[in-house]
Amino acid sequence: MSEKINYKSLGLKCGLEIHQQLNTQNKLFCNCSTEMKEKIPVLIIKRKQHPVASELGEIDVTAQFEYLRDRTFHYQVFPNETCLVELDDEPPHNLNPEALHIALQIALLFNCQVPEEIHVMRKTVIDGSNTGGFQRTAIVGLNGYLKYKSKRIEITQISLEEDAAAIVEEKNGNVTYRLSRLGVPLVEIDTGLLIDYTPEEIQEIAYTIGIMCRSTSKTKSGIGSIRQDINVSIRKGARVEVKGVQELGLISKIIENEVKRQMSLKKVEEETRIVKLDGTTEFARPLPGANRMYPETDLEPIAIIKEYFESIEKSLPESWINKLERFKTILKLSDQLAREILESEYLNLFETIIKTKKVEASIVASTFTSIIKDLERREKVEISRIPEKMYSEIFEYIENKRIVKESISEIIKYLAAYPQNAVGDAVKELDLKPLSVNELKEIVNEVVSQPNMNFDKAVGIVMSKVRGKIDAQTVMNVVKSLMK
Amino acid sequence: MYSQDIELLLKSKKIKIGDRVSVIKDKLIYEGILMPRIELGDPSSLVVKLPNGYNIGIKYEKNTKIRLSERGRPIRFKPANVAIKKDPTKPTISILGCGGTIASRIEYTTGAVFPAFSPADLLLSFPELKDIANIKGKKLFDLLSEDMTPIHWQTIAEEVEKEIKSRADGIVLMHGTDTMHYTSAALSFMLQNLPVPVVLVGAQRSSDRGSSDNLVNLVSAVVAAKSDIAEVAVCMHGSMSDDFCYLHQGTKVRKLHSSRRDAFQSVNVLPFAKILYPEKRIEYLRTDYNKREKKTVKVDDRLNQNTGLVHIYPGIKPEFIDSLSKFYEGIVIAGTGLGHVPSNPFNDRFTKSLIPSLKNLIDSGIAVVIAPQTIFGRIDMNVYTAGRMLNEIGIIGNYCDWTPETALVKLMFVLGHTKDMKKIREMMLTNVAGEIGKRTVA
Numbered sequence: 001m002s003e004k005i006n007y008k009s010l011g012l013k014c015g016l017e018i019h020q021q022l023n024t025q026n027k028l029f030c031n032c033s034t035e036m037k038e039k040i041p042v043l044i045i046k047r048k049q050h051p052v053a054s055e056l057g058e059i060d061v062t063a064q065f066e067y068l069r070d071r072t073f074h075y076q077v078f079p080n081e082t083c084l085v086e087l088d089d090e091p092p093h094n095l096n097p098e099a100l101h102i103a104l105q106i107a108l109l110f111n112c113q114v115p116e117e118i119h120v121m122r123k124t125v126i127d128g129s130n131t132g133g134f135q136r137t138a139i140v141g142l143n144g145y146l147k148y149k150s151k152r153i154e155i156t157q158i159s160l161e162e163d164a165a166a167i168v169e170e171k172n173g174n175v176t177y178r179l180s181r182l183g184v185p186l187v188e189i190d191t192g193l194l195i196d197y198t199p200e201e202i203q204e205i206a207y208t209i210g211i212m213c214r215s216t217s218k219t220k221s222g223i224g225s226i227r228q229d230i231n232v233s234i235r236k237g238a239r240v241e242v243k244g245v246q247e248l249g250l251i252s253k254i255i256e257n258e259v260k261r262q263m264s265l266k267k268v269e270e271e272t273r274i275v276k277l278d279g280t281t282e283f284a285r286p287l288p289g290a291n292r293m294y295p296e297t298d299l300e301p302i303a304i305i306k307e308y309f310e311s312i313e314k315s316l317p318e319s320w321i322n323k324l325e326r327f328k329t330i331l332k333l334s335d336q337l338a339r340e341i342l343e344s345e346y347l348n349l350f351e352t353i354i355k356t357k358k359v360e361a362s363i364v365a366s367t368f369t370s371i372i373k374d375l376e377r378r379e380k381v382e383i384s385r386i387p388e389k390m391y392s393e394i395f396e397y398i399e400n401k402r403i404v405k406e407s408i409s410e411i412i413k414y415l416a417a418y419p420q421n422a423v424g425d426a427v428k429e430l431d432l433k434p435l436s437v438n439e440l441k442e443i444v445n446e447v448v449s450q451p452n453m454n455f456d457k458a459v460g461i462v463m464s465k466v467r468g469k470i471d472a473q474t475v476m477n478v479v480k481s482l483m484k
Numbered sequence: 485m486y487s488q489d490i491e492l493l494l495k496s497k498k499i500k501i502g503d504r505v506s507v508i509k510d511k512l513i514y515e516g517i518l519m520p521r522i523e524l525g526d527p528s529s530l531v532v533k534l535p536n537g538y539n540i541g542i543k544y545e546k547n548t549k550i551r552l553s554e555r556g557r558p559i560r561f562k563p564a565n566v567a568i569k570k571d572p573t574k575p576t577i578s579i580l581g582c583g584g585t586i587a588s589r590i591e592y593t594t595g596a597v598f599p600a601f602s603p604a605d606l607l608l609s610f611p612e613l614k615d616i617a618n619i620k621g622k623k624l625f626d627l628l629s630e631d632m633t634p635i636h637w638q639t640i641a642e643e644v645e646k647e648i649k650s651r652a653d654g655i656v657l658m659h660g661t662d663t664m665h666y667t668s669a670a671l672s673f674m675l676q677n678l679p680v681p682v683v684l685v686g687a688q689r690s691s692d693r694g695s696s697d698n699l700v701n702l703v704s705a706v707v708a709a710k711s712d713i714a715e716v717a718v719c720m721h722g723s724m725s726d727d728f729c730y731l732h733q734g735t736k737v738r739k740l741h742s743s744r745r746d747a748f749q750s751v752n753v754l755p756f757a758k759i760l761y762p763e764k765r766i767e768y769l770r771t772d773y774n775k776r777e778k779k780t781v782k783v784d785d786r787l788n789q790n791t792g793l794v795h796i797y798p799g800i801k802p803e804f805i806d807s808l809s810k811f812y813e814g815i816v817i818a819g820t821g822l823g824h825v826p827s828n829p830f831n832d833r834f835t836k837s838l839i840p841s842l843k844n845l846i847d848s849g850i851a852v853v854i855a856p857q858t859i860f861g862r863i864d865m866n867v868y869t870a871g872r873m874l875n876e877i878g879i880i881g882n883y884c885d886w887t888p889e890t891a892l893v894k895l896m897f898v899l900g901h902t903k904d905m906k907k908i909r910e911m912m913l914t915n916v917a918g919e920i921g922k923r924t925v926a
Contacts, residue, residue, distance in 0.1 A: 046725040048761075049694040052609075065611060068694070088695050089688075089724060090743045113512060117529040117541020126694060133694025139538045143512065159538070293537030294692070301525035301541055 005259065007198055011235030012259060014202050016191045019227045020213040021163060021220040024099045027183035028162045029092035029136065029299075030085035034220075036180045041076035045087060048072060049126065049133050064126055073128035074176040075165065081180040086165075088131040091298040095120065095138070095160075099185035100302070102218045103140045103160040104312050106187050109212050109319050110155045112141025114309060118302040124292040128175050129164035131182065136296055137161035140187070146212065147321075148205055154192030155209075161186055166224070184220075187213065199252035199259075202230075206251055208321065211342070215320040221343075230254060237262030241272045242281050253279040331361035341365040346372075349388055357395045363405050364395060371409055375416075385419045386412065393423040407432040407468035435470045440478050448483045455483060486521045487528040490544050494518075502556035507532055507542050508549040514542060517556060568603055568614075575653035576618040577709045579606060579702075580643055582636070582667075583627035584660035584686055609691075610699055616706050616764060620652065629660025629667075629686075634896060637670040638785040644675060644682055645783045654681045654709025656702070661686035661739060661747065664718060668734035669893040672716040672917035676782045678774065682716045683708045683731070688745045697721050697745045704729035704759035711766050712776035713756050716917075721745035722758060730755040731766075733773075735890045735919035738859060751860055752885045752924045788813060788899035793892045795857060796825050796838075805841035813850060813903075814895045817842075818857035818888040819874075823881065827870040843877040851899065851908045854881040855891040862924050880912050885921050894919055 027034055049071075051064035075087065084090035100118075107114055122134035141158035163184040165177035189209055194202055210226050213219050219226075228245040232255055240262070242254055257280055262268050273281035320342055327338035331354065341350050346368035353364050368391075375381040394411055397403045403411070403423075407430075414426040427433060435443075440462075447453070447461050458479050466475060486494070499505060499518060507514045507530055516532040519539055529541035530550065542548065570576075603621040606613060613619050624643055627636065644655050659667055668684050675682060685705035687698035697720075705719040708731045716734035723746050732750045741747035758767040792812040794805070796819050808815055819825055828837040846852050854863055854874065862885040865871030875882055881891065898911045913920070 046727055047695060048700065048726045050610075050696075050699045052692055052694055052696075084743060087724060088693075089745060115540040116543040117526060117531075119531065119539035119541060121538055122693070123537070124694070131695055132689075133696075137538075139534075139540050142540075157536070157538075293533075295519075295522065295539060297522065297690075299524075301529070301531075303526050303529070303541070303543075 005256070007259070008196055010259065010263070012195075012197075012199075012255070013231075013233050014194045014197070014255060015231035016189075016194070016202070016206055016209070017229040017231075018189045018206060018209045018213075019163075019186050019229070020189070020210065021225045022099050022102050022185040022187065023218050023220045024096055024102065024185055026096055026098070027085075028096050028099050028160070028185040029094075029183055030083050030090075031093065032083050032086065032183065033080045034184045036081060036184070038078035038081050038180060040078075041178075042079055043077040045075045045077060046072060047075065047128075047131065049128060051126070052124070052133070068126060070173045071128065072174050073131075074174060075131060076168065076176065076178045076180075078178070078180045082182075086131060086179045086182045092136065092296070095299065095302060096185060098218075099160060100140070101312065102216050103158070103185070103187050104304075104309075105216045105218075105316060106189070106213055107141025107144065107158045108313060108316055109215055110141060110144035110146055110158060110189065112144030112155060112158055114141055114304055115139055116304055118304060120296040120299045120301075121293045122296050125164070129167065129177060129182075130162075131165070131179070135161060135164060137188070146205075146208065148208055149201075153194070153205055155189060156192050157188075157190045159188045159190075161188060189213070199255035202255060203248065203251040207248055210248070211320045211324070214343075215317050215323070217317065217348070230258075232258040232262070234259055234262050236268075237265075238268040238270045240268065240270065242275055243272055245275050250275070250279045254281070257281070327361070327365075331365075333362055333365055337362060337365050337369065340369040344368050346391075349391060353392060353395050357392070357399045359395045359398050363398070363408075367391075367394075367408055367412075371412065375409065375412060379413065381413055381416045383412070383416060386415045387419060390415050390423065397423055397427070401434065403427060403432055404434050404469065404471055406471055410468045430468070432468050435466055437474065437478065440466065440470055440474065441482065444475075444478050444482050448479065453483070455479060458483060485523075485527060486530070487544070490528065490530065493544075493550065497550065497552060499550065499552050500556065503552055504554035504556060505532065506551045506553055508551070509542055509545070509547060514540070515553065518550075568607065568619075570618050574617050575710050576620060576651070577616075577654045577656055577706050578620045578622065578647040578652040579603075579656045579658060579706075580640070580647065581621070581623040581626075582629075582632070582640060582657055582659045583625060584629060584658060610702055612699070612703050612764075613706060616703065617653075617710060619706075620647075622647075627660070629662040629664060632660070632663050632667065634670065634787045634789050637667055637674065638787070640667065641671060641674045641783045641785050644671070645781055648678075648680060648781045652680065654706075654711075655683065656705045656709050657682065657684045658702070659684050659686050661688060661720075665734075665738050665748070665887075666889055666893055668716055668718050668732075668737060669890045669917075669919070670787070670897070672734035672919070673894060673897040674783055674785045674787075675716060676784055677779050678714045678716070678781055679779045680776055681709045681711055681713050684716070684718045684734070686720065688721070688743060688747055697726070700726045700761050701729060703764065704731075704761055707759050707764050707766055708757065711757065713768075714774045714776045715756065717756055718748055719759065720748040722755075726761060728761055729759040731757040731759060733918050735886070735894075735917050736921070738887050738889065740859070751887050752862070752921055753918070754925055786900035787896045789896065790814070791892060791896045791899060792816070793818060793888055795888075796820050798826075800826065800836075800838065802836050802838055802841040805838050806844065809845055809848060809850060814853070814899045814908075815845065815850060816853045816855055816888055816892045816895055817879070819854045819863070820857060822861075822867055822871055823854045823856060823863035823865050823874065823879075824868060824870040825874065827873050829869045829873075839873050839877065842874070842879065846878045849903075849905065851895065851905065851912075852879050853891050853895050853912060854879050855884065855886050855888040857888060859887055861885065880909050884913070885924055886919050890919050 049068050118138050120136050120138045124134050137159050140160045144155035146153040163181050163186050165179050165182040168176040230242045233239045275281050327333045350368050376383050411426045447458050501520045505518045514532050516534045519531040519533050529543045531541050533539050603619050606621050683705045685701050689696045691698045708719050718732045718737045719729050722728045722730040732755045736751050736753045739747050740749050754769045756770050790813040793816045825838040827839050828835040863881050865875040865882045
């Protein structure tokens with residue numbers, strides 16, 4: 001489909017706003033937990049919001065008034081994850097230093113300038129997703145860039161802000177929100193205009209930005225932890241913002257659909273659209289103006305002093321883009337495997353093992369990705385029962401040729417069942433001592449001498465006897481050579 | 485205010501707050517509007533509002549240059565332009581502003597918050613009001629409530645009298661919340677023979693935000709001001725939700741939380757009424773109030789400001805109590821529990837009794853009154869030794885269920901009328917504005 005559209009001649013321009021939640025212990029402006037795991041609300045607070053008279057004048061206020069009059073917001077309160085700050089019944093506490101640290105790391109990874117003094121702002125929001133009627137946000141980086149395919153992608157701004165409450169449902173003007181997400185720190189990364197890129201490339205750029213954030217290993221993962229807003233315009237259209245794209249794989253499709261939508265219209269309004277499950281969009285509200293910001297007067301501006309800034313610069317983690325490249329070129333991992341291990345929760349363990357044991361990186365990587373996933377999914381093995389140090393032991397056995405890589409799956413299964421035991425116990429009890437080629441030959445000779453034998457059948461029988469003790473390729477070679 | 489260096493630089497370049505400027509530093513150019521420096525943060529950092537509305541601070545150093553790009557427009561508000569028609573079928577409510585920015589407008593260029601007080605401003609901010617009443621508005625003064633003094637209470641009382649005499653059907657006083665319960669107690673004593681309701685109202689969340697409790701509180705206060713409860717009362721949120729307000733008796737209310745919307749609670753009594761916000765309806769909870777009727781309000785604003793309030797705590801020094809005679813003609817003791825102070829009947833070697841010091845104060849003609857620091861509950865000086873000793877030396881307040889704040893205000897009022905100790909005691913112990921309840925509600 002997309003090859004039919006010539007995006008260049010249509011003058012496709014896109015802009016990305018990537019929102020990534022940070023995995024801090026506490027929220028941005030209070031000491032509530034950011035875990036968002038509580039299920040049952042202990043309290044529901046009912047609130048109204050009303051327009052705030054601004055210099056924008058009466059019409060604006062009237063429109064807001066009409067909208068808000070018909071809405072009642074119901075806020076769900078959860079233990080440990082909600083306090084009076086989320087309820088807009090206590091002023092914000094100081095900005096969480098852990099979140100600031102991570103946000104500044106991200107700003108530096110994108111080569112941004114960091115302001116010498118950070119000012120928290122209030123951005124007016126009237127959909128009730130912020131109990132206060134505004135979202136708190138602050139610039140932590142300006143004028144950065146990202147390298148993509150040897151081109152320079154402008155990162156115009158990075159801000160640190162509080163996440164909004166998550167909507168539960170909207171029924172007849174009653175809107176219910178969960179307050180557990182309100183106040184979770186997130187960084188917003190804004191790109192400059194992306195011109196002359198295909199929708200697929202823009203999707204790849206969004207992926208790259210996400211990967212960069214995760215270099216800090218302090219980002220949240222899972223559904224909703226990263227959300228993209230995409231501005232799309234073609235020469236004959238208008239700037240339309242598609243909000244809240246949670247699935248990366250949808251980006252190219254959304255852009256494609258929006259281009260088609262704009263091509264089909266005579267006149268395109270500037271507006272915000274919400275993405276639906278199938279990647280099409282629906283109208284949400286007119287684009288908000290830039291003049292909805294004013295200072296958060298309950299918080300002191302934060303001076304970024306030189307010593308603090310330098311300490312962040314010095315301890316900057318390796319960017320995942322570099323890591324990905326290193327995994328592919330030096331560790332010789334395939335692109336897919338490199339990405340999988342990068343996204344895996346075992347990344348740190350993988351790197352430690354690669355550094356300390358002489359084992360093929362692809363074996364270690366596939367153990368932590370496909371092998372573990374298969375065991376969990378297909379055989380319901382409780383992987384989490386296995387202590388981390390057991391993995392180092394497994395690869396030490398492989399390094400010393402005391403087991404073959406084909407035995408890894410069996411050993412992991414055993415260790416999940418007996419977490420107190422060691423790798424040696426598994427080898428002994430499962431009889432996984434590697435076979436020598438001579439020992440193999442004896443078994444093969446016995447099998448091929450049976451009547452009505454063919455190659456495939458012989459390999460099958462031999463494998464069932466030697467699985468986990470010697471690799472399949474050797475088995476096939478030996479069967480082939482002994483079957484005349 | 486910026487540092488002196490910056491102020492001089494801006495003056496020499498003729499740059500004013502609100503102008504569009506470029507700040508150049510380390511090869512970078514920041515374009516935006518020069519913002520005023522609020523009192524927080526580093527005065528040697530320039531604050532610039534970028535075109536997308538964000539502020540950042542740029543430290544002013546030797547290599548920092550600033551250029552004027554465009555003269556800014558002067559920052560001020562056009563007054564709101566709302567046509568106001570008087571509806572003869574609706575009552576007229578006078579809204580008087582005593583400070584606190586319950587109504588205000590934001591100027592988004594600088595983020596400055598302007599108090600808004602004309603009736604037009606009020607109706608722009610609170611359009612619902614025009615469906616309830618004809619609104620008159622007047623600003624008395626702009627004060628943080630912690631800066632309020634008894635002199636201000638006197639001004640308020642006079643202004644309320646004027647409004648009532650110019651035929652207002654009810655009065656609403658917008659007031660900062662911190663000391664609102666002192667003012668409500670004072671007005672309860674000073675405004676006598678009230679023909680209409682006088683309702684104090686405030687907001688716990690600033691009015692610049694869409695979630696401010698100002699709307700629910702103010703609308704409910706206007707509903708209360710239309711009712712037939714011709715009393716001084718406080719109208720504030722009844723819960724953390726925006727569902728109803730309570731109308732509290734002016735002498736029996738106290739701020740009991742530093743930030744929650746429902747910070748105000750009635751103490752030892754039920755509130756007069758509940759105002760259901762969505763329905764704009766009043767639900768009466770009591771019948772023992774003065775009803776609205778045609779009569780002439782009388783202001784008695786004689787107060788004696790040489791009156792103090794002392795909180796009792798473990799280890800309090802008798803010398804501190806002795807020193808009070810230098811400043812005060814009357815003192816309220818916020819006693820522990822049922823009304824106690826350290827009295828040391830068992831002659832513990834560390835404890836210092838306050839009884840001799842208090843006795844000296846009383847003997848020298850200073851009125852000493854007691855109220856419970858527990859806030860809730862009633863004084864009873866007959867139960868424990870300390871209480872009996874206090875009672876014996878002539879402390880005033882046995883069986884009173886007043887809050888320390890109300891007792892203080894009443895003592896100011898009483899001392900404004902007499903210096904005779906017998907008369908003081910008699911006036912203090914006679915209920916005049918519901919400050920002493922006969923029954924403590926369960």
